[in-house]
Amino acid sequence: MFNKLKDYILLKLGITELRHNLATAEKNLNDRFDFLGAYMNLTQKEDIEIDPAIASKVATKLCAEYNIDTINMATHKNDVMFAIHVFGHRYNLENAVYTNFRIGAETALNLKRICEEYKIAPQKILDFGSGYGRVSRFLKQKFPESEIEISEVKSQALDFQKRHFGFKGIFHSQDAESLNCEKQDLILAVSVFSHLPKTTFAPWLNKLIQCLNSGGALVFTFNNSEDPKYFGVTKNQNFVYQQVSEDSKFAFLSDSIKDTNDYGHTFVTHQYLEDLLSExxxxxxxxxxxxxxxxxxxxxxxN
Ligand SMILES: C[S@@+](CC[C@H](N)C(=O)[O-])C[C@H]1O[C@@H](n2cnc3c(N)ncnc32)[C@H](O)[C@@H]1O
Known part of the structure; x- marks a missing residue:
């Protein structure tokens, strides 16, 4: 199914002169193919236009659930996180849009709670590996007093977030030495360390700790190698790296990270992290x- 869809998208994108003819056929596609319809705009537009009726319904629901005033639903055509939800929800755009933004809103809210619990009142926040702003777009509302910066290895993601959310972006490569950032009070890294290979995992961890002010906090997510659901893959080993990722699966997106030596699927134990942190x-x-x-x-x- 996936390969068929991929071929379909590539075919449509490749034959731009047929786009007008295809537009008629496109109209006849049922709702589940809205996503493909959006992708057809790829050749001309960077942003996916979410159906206003769906956007408004989802926004109303999420604003009530997460106590926020508005949601900026700008969505980039290369946003892998969004694409995952669209495919995961079998092309039901409303469910995909809801899930994508719910995760962002929920993460920002949870981060706020964690900061309160650990008495972190950040003046400067960096969303490291921020992607196309799934979480960062909600940080402003949950941390209104803070100055928010984002970083990425994808320059289009930085441009997009600057354009839509006004964030200052820091571009860097996969190499930790390439990050040049001011000291931060809070660094967030959602679903970044869960993709890094062994060669860059510890260097990035050390680098981000270096970027903190004294008393500042780094909060990041990881796949626990000892989680029973991963046992078949990890056998509880300290560090496991699989050379596959959402980016490599969605390789047809123009800025996806295709090199699985740089970006894959990573599992670590608590002990592995503790050993790194002991330094x-x-x-x-x-x-x-x-x-x-x-x-x-x-x-x-x-400290
Ligand atoms: C799974 S996405 C998560 C994006 C965002 N944090 C979120 O939760 O929606 C991981 C992001 O990390 C970025 N990335 C990849 N390698 C990186 C690296 N070495 N340092 C920082 N970010 C990286 C990718 O470009 C991608 O946007």
Whole structure:
């Protein structure tokens, strides 16, 4: 099914001169193919236009659920996180849009709670590996006093977030040495360390700790290698790296990270993290699934 869809998208995108003819056929596609319809605009538009009726329904629901005033629903055509939900929800756009933004809103709210619990009142926040702003777009509302920056290895993601949310973006490569950032009070990394290979995992962890002010916190998510649901893959080993990722699956998106040596699927044990952290002057607490439901988290506070 997936390959068929992929071929379909590529075919449509490849034959731009047929787009007018295809537009008629497109009209006849049922709702489940709204996503493909949106993708057809790829050649001309960076942003996916979410059906206003769906956007309004989802926004009303989420604003009530997460106590926020408005939601900026700007969505980029290369947003892998969004694409995952669209495919996961079998092309039901309303469910996909809801899930995507619910996760962002929920993560921002949970982060706020965690900061309150650990008495972190950040003036400066960095959303590291922020992607297309699934979480960052909600940070402004939950941390209105804070200055928010984002970082990415994808320059289009930085441009998009600057354009839609006004965030200052920091571009860097996969190499931790390439990050040049001011000291932060809070660094968030959602679903980034769950993708890094061994060669860059520890360097990035050390680098982000270096970027913290004293008393500042790094909160990041990871896949726990000892989670029974991963046993078949990990056998509880300290560090497991699979050379596959959402980006490699959605390789047809123009800025997806295709090199699975750089970006894959990573599992670590608590012990592995503790051993790395023993080399730093920090205290830390494992947070279970209190930040996001799909991965575990840890808060690391710099002494
Ligand atoms: C799974 S996405 C998560 C995006 C965002 N944090 C969220 O939760 O929606 C991981 C992001 O990390 C970025 N990334 C990949 N390698 C990175 C690296 N070495 N350092 C920082 N970000 C990286 C990817 O470009 C991608 O946008």
């Amino acid at each position: 730093n002057d920090v205290s830390y607490h494992f947070l279970g699934k209190s930040l996001v439901q799909s991965q575990e988290s840890i808060i690391i506070i710099k």
